[in-house]
Amino acid sequence: MSTVKAKDDGAGGFIILFFILGFVASMILGWIVFPKLLYSQKEQPFNFDHAIHMDMVGACESCHFFRDDGTFSGIPKLAQCIDCHQDVQGFTKDEEIFVNEYVRNYREVPWLIYSEQPDCVYFSHSAHVLSGGMECKTCHGPIAETETSRPYEYNRITGYSRDIWGKSMLGLKKNPWDRMKMDDCAECHRENGVKQNSAQTHKGACFVCHK
Amino acid sequence: MNIARRSFLAFLIGGAAGTALSPLPWKLTDDLSIWTQTWPWTPVPPDGEYSYVNSVCTLCPGGCGITVRKVDNRAVKIEGMAGHPVNDGGICILGASGLQLLYGPRRVKAPMRRVGERGEGKWETISWDEAIAAAAEKLEGIRSAGNPQGVACMVGDRYGTVPSLFERFMTAYGSPNFMSDAAIEDSYRITLNLMHGKNAIPGFDAGNADFVVSFGSGVIEGWGSPVRMFLAHGKWKDENKTLVQVEPRLSNTAAKADKWVAVQPGTEAVLALSMAYVIIKENLYDKSFVAENAAAFEDWRDDEGKTYPGFKTFVLNGFSPADASKVTGVDPSLIVSLARSFAGAEKPLALCGRGKGNTPGSLHEFMAVHALNGLVGAINRPGGVWAIDVPDYVTWPKPGLDEAARAGLEKPRVDGADGGAYPYTESIISGFADGVNSGSAGYGVEALLVSGANPLYTLRDAQAVRKAFDSIGFVVSFSSYMDETAAQADLILPNHTYLERRQDVPAPFGLNMPVIGMSRPVVPPQFDTRQVGDSLMGIARKMGGSVGDAFGWESYEACLKETMGAAWETLEKDGILVKADYAPEGWGEAFNTPSKKFQFFTGAYRHGENKDLMSQMKIEGEAADFPLILIPYDSMRLASGPVADTPFMAKTIEEDVLIHDDVYVQVNPATAASLNLREGKVAELTTPVGKARVRVHLSEGIGEGVIALPTGLGHWANSKYIAGKGVNVNRLMSPVADPVSGLDAAWGIRAKLARA
Numbered sequence: 001m002s003t004v005k006a007k008d009d010g011a012g013g014f015i016i017l018f019f020i021l022g023f024v025a026s027m028i029l030g031w032i033v034f035p036k037l038l039y040s041q042k043e044q045p046f047n048f049d050h051a052i053h054m055d056m057v058g059a060c061e062s063c064h065f066f067r068d069d070g071t072f073s074g075i076p077k078l079a080q081c082i083d084c085h086q087d088v089q090g091f092t093k094d095e096e097i098f099v100n101e102y103v104r105n106y107r108e109v110p111w112l113i114y115s116e117q118p119d120c121v122y123f124s125h126s127a128h129v130l131s132g133g134m135e136c137k138t139c140h141g142p143i144a145e146t147e148t149s150r151p152y153e154y155n156r157i158t159g160y161s162r163d164i165w166g167k168s169m170l171g172l173k174k175n176p177w178d179r180m181k182m183d184d185c186a187e188c189h190r191e192n193g194v195k196q197n198s199a200q201t202h203k204g205a206c207f208v209c210h211k
Numbered sequence: 212m213n214i215a216r217r218s219f220l221a222f223l224i225g226g227a228a229g230t231a232l233s234p235l236p237w238k239l240t241d242d243l244s245i246w247t248q249t250w251p252w253t254p255v256p257p258d259g260e261y262s263y264v265n266s267v268c269t270l271c272p273g274g275c276g277i278t279v280r281k282v283d284n285r286a287v288k289i290e291g292m293a294g295h296p297v298n299d300g301g302i303c304i305l306g307a308s309g310l311q312l313l314y315g316p317r318r319v320k321a322p323m324r325r326v327g328e329r330g331e332g333k334w335e336t337i338s339w340d341e342a343i344a345a346a347a348e349k350l351e352g353i354r355s356a357g358n359p360q361g362v363a364c365m366v367g368d369r370y371g372t373v374p375s376l377f378e379r380f381m382t383a384y385g386s387p388n389f390m391s392d393a394a395i396e397d398s399y400r401i402t403l404n405l406m407h408g409k410n411a412i413p414g415f416d417a418g419n420a421d422f423v424v425s426f427g428s429g430v431i432e433g434w435g436s437p438v439r440m441f442l443a444h445g446k447w448k449d450e451n452k453t454l455v456q457v458e459p460r461l462s463n464t465a466a467k468a469d470k471w472v473a474v475q476p477g478t479e480a481v482l483a484l485s486m487a488y489v490i491i492k493e494n495l496y497d498k499s500f501v502a503e504n505a506a507a508f509e510d511w512r513d514d515e516g517k518t519y520p521g522f523k524t525f526v527l528n529g530f531s532p533a534d535a536s537k538v539t540g541v542d543p544s545l546i547v548s549l550a551r552s553f554a555g556a557e558k559p560l561a562l563c564g565r566g567k568g569n570t571p572g573s574l575h576e577f578m579a580v581h582a583l584n585g586l587v588g589a590i591n592r593p594g595g596v597w598a599i600d601v602p603d604y605v606t607w608p609k610p611g612l613d614e615a616a617r618a619g620l621e622k623p624r625v626d627g628a629d630g631g632a633y634p635y636t637e638s639i640i641s642g643f644a645d646g647v648n649s650g651s652a653g654y655g656v657e658a659l660l661v662s663g664a665n666p667l668y669t670l671r672d673a674q675a676v677r678k679a680f681d682s683i684g685f686v687v688s689f690s691s692y693m694d695e696t697a698a699q700a701d702l703i704l705p706n707h708t709y710l711e712r713r714q715d716v717p718a719p720f721g722l723n724m725p726v727i728g729m730s731r732p733v734v735p736p737q738f739d740t741r742q743v744g745d746s747l748m749g750i751a752r753k754m755g756g757s758v759g760d761a762f763g764w765e766s767y768e769a770c771l772k773e774t775m776g777a778a779w780e781t782l783e784k785d786g787i788l789v790k791a792d793y794a795p796e797g798w799g800e801a802f803n804t805p806s807k808k809f810q811f812f813t814g815a816y817r818h819g820e821n822k823d824l825m826s827q828m829k830i831e832g833e834a835a836d837f838p839l840i841l842i843p844y845d846s847m848r849l850a851s852g853p854v855a856d857t858p859f860m861a862k863t864i865e866e867d868v869l870i871h872d873d874v875y876v877q878v879n880p881a882t883a884a885s886l887n888l889r890e891g892k893v894a895e896l897t898t899p900v901g902k903a904r905v906r907v908h909l910s911e912g913i914g915e916g917v918i919a920l921p922t923g924l925g926h927w928a929n930s931k932y933i934a935g936k937g938v939n940v941n942r943l944m945s946p947v948a949d950p951v952s953g954l955d956a957a958w959g960i961r962a963k964l965a966r967a
């Protein structure tokens with residue numbers, strides 16, 4: 001008769017060590033290397049000073065206006081800028097680039113839009129601002145006070161702005177403008193009890209935002 | 212298990228645990244799913260300001276109103292215009308995919324002069340000044356050499372300012388050879404001329420009819436104004452109205468009809484006259500119309516006292532259902548019941564013109580079918596055929612002619628449409644090639660201007676047409692697209708596409724009210740193109756003299772504005788001018804024949820007194836050599852006019868029509884068995900004028916001995932999306948001149964089919 005005895009060859013320590021090695025390596029990869037690989041940066045064509053414009057024109061709507069049919073104009077086109085920027089104003093390098101490269105050549109400025117949603121998302125500004133009475137900064141933050149344009153970070157896989165997922169890899173946020181995923185829409189709608197029984201929760205509700 | 216191996220596994224497990232606790236898998240999953248939405252081939256409209264422009268589609272004679280959705284300056288979608296009298300919000304597949312013509316690959320982007328051999332595709336881009344000068348110089352040369360008649364011109368549409376400008380140019384220049392594309396509208400126009408005494412186009416109050424007999428008309432295959440007929444067809448279905456389709460082949464229209472009458476091809480007129488026989492014999496006709504408002508129903512006498520048989524005698528003497536059955540293959544009892552139902556209906560309507568109506572057809576057939584409408588009084592009343600005056604708003608004073616022009620205009624026409632042989636016909640585009648090749652006019656054709664037409668593709672007997680083209684030294688195309696004719700031209704002066712230009716669009720075919728539409732620039736010209744009216748005026752002015760003087764307008768737009776007069780503002784605002792309260796003339800004042808009545812029999816009809824009417828209109832080829840009969844068929848998915856299929860349409864062609872680059876010929880299984888051909892087999896189709904590789908598709912929807920090929924395939928120019936696919940059936944067919952109108956009346960051609 002023989003008994004089978006567990007062989008203790010002292011390998012337990014090694015195994016734990018390797019487990020930890022694997023664990024740590026993948027944590028580094030996931031938390032530090034991956035975000036670096038995932039996102040890339042671009043600079044805006046030139047710096048834009050929101051603060052200085054706010055002093056002159058007074059309100060967001062002066063440039064980011066609603067059209068007569070209720071659609072939102074978004075980033076202004078050259079046509080809006082040209083009235084004031086026919087000629088170089090002030091002495092900044094950015095102004096010079098703007099007037100010489102764009103205004104004079106009737107070329108639209110290829111602005112990179114931090115808050116641009118994917119193409120499959122339909123978002124109505126007028127429902128929120130005109131009907132809902134919300135302020136721009138509720139979702140976009142204090143962008144009106146900025147004097148410089150921060151670099152535009154975008155996801156290398158999807159091509160979309162980092163602002164949509166948010167700076168935090170975990171998707172955490174302090175402010176509404178830190179993240180703009182569908183969960184964030186839903187969260188705000190829930191908190192404010194907006195039309196919980198409307199088309200937004202019923203059959204066909206998907207198509208309100210995903211047309 | 213050794214330590215290294217276990218450690219490695221531990222490392223992997225630790226890695227997996229760490230990965231799961233890091234954002235990597237979760238974020239990656241999200242990103243990958245979003246990535247699938249951003250694949251570059253997924254079309255995404257640009258962001259920007261939305262706007263809508265109302266205009267008119269001119270891709271077929273339908274004249275539908277369109278509403279084009281734009282984002283900033285890019286047109287992104289074409290929809291049917293709601294409330295438009297033609298199509299009320301509907302649109303067809305060609306109209307809906309029109310943006311592919313605007314932005315697609317087949318545009319001619321600037322004036323071009325041929326540098327290589329003809330058709331070689333070698334061009335040099337030139338300036339507009341050079342292009343106009345080149346055309347003017349050449350035309351001036353021909354004229355001063357005393358041969359102005361040797362310049363011919365082909366246009367697509369017949370009415371409106373642009374065709375009228377070309378006609379004016381030809382007159383001032385001194386050539387009788389102005390031609391327009393022919394279709395069933397021409398046959399209907401001659402029919403109304405002979406039977407109503409009116410210079411009119413037909414309007415069909417189709418939606419209000421309750422018993423429709425269509426003699427081969429592709430009601431849902433693009434006949435008439437296609438979208439309008441779709442709407443009418445839908446209404447008949449909704450309201451339980453009856454559609455009887457008389458056609459040798461089970462077309463979509465036949466399949467959807469309440470009854471399909473499979474007739475021997477080319478014998479539709481006999482069937483119509485046999486129905487007339489039953490209606491007359493059984494006294495079912497509209498007595499008040501026939502007695503009070505029609506002439507030559509009974510035997511009649513001319514001014515010299517000579518007696519002629521009336522319609523009644525003519526029909527009763529030769530078109531009994533038993534006799535007709537032998538020719539048409541339709542059961543006599545079916546002819547009788549069809550005639551009774553037709554005459555018994557409240558609002559019967561008979562239509563003719565095969566398929567889309569691209570071939571004018573036999574005039575006897577049109578008159579026979581129109582006589583059926585006359586018998587039941589379906590003339591100028593709800594649900595019937597209305598005679599609508601031809602558009603007459605182009606009222607420019609005649610151009611002044613110099614000596615050269617007067618001499619040139621005296622010369623006979625190349626296409627044979629002169630007073631003598633064909634007194635009712637203005638031009639015979641299908642007779643042009645023969646005229647050129649045989650030199651029958653007694654002078655050579657040295658130059659050809661082509662606008663809005665694609666004769667090298669659409670005209671039958673392509674070899675003869677090609678030969679004629681090859682003999683013409685100077686061909687100018689005004690096409691927006693590199694179509695077959697443009698590809699063979701020497702000079703191209705590209706027109707704006709219909710979405711970039713302003714132009715009047717008169718008289719949508721078959722609409723029962725006079726309407727003028729205005730097509731408007733939806734987007735600015737995308738390339739260095741020019742409205743053809745301006746190009747033509749430019750050439751005339753460059754030539755100077757009386758030719759230049761004939762065009763006193765500053766620009767085409769000035770000409771259009773002046774021509775439209777008071778209507779201009781409405782057209783600018785609404786894009787359409789409608790006579791809202793239009794009603795057809797009552798029977799008392801509707802007819803302008805010598806008798807002031809509806810004329811059952813006319814001088815022209817006497818041509819048909821011989822028993823020709825009992826047989827088919829003869830097609831080319833002998834049965835001994837070519838045992839089969841090839842007929843063409845039309846489909847909404849195949850544009851068969853001057854404009855070819857868009858890439859989008861090409862994707863919708865059914866798999867039993869086209870497979871890869873091979874077209875299917877439809878063959879009855881019995882015919883196929885006798886030829887030892889099976890489904891899908893490659894075969895060689897031969898007609899007296901051409902040969903082609905086809906594949907066999909067995910179909911019970913076609914009679915024995917008859918085979919069918921679709922129209923609209925076999926392009927060789929145009930874009931890669933349609934070129935090289937299938938066979939151009941026009942290449943295998945040969946035109947047959949109608950004895951009365953001279954227009955192409957070929958409904959088929961004899962053919963043979965053999966294993967390849």
Ligand code: SF4
Binds near residue numbers: 269271302304306
């Ligand atoms: S039916 Fe003719 S006019 Fe109407 S949308 Fe189609 S192509 Fe255009």
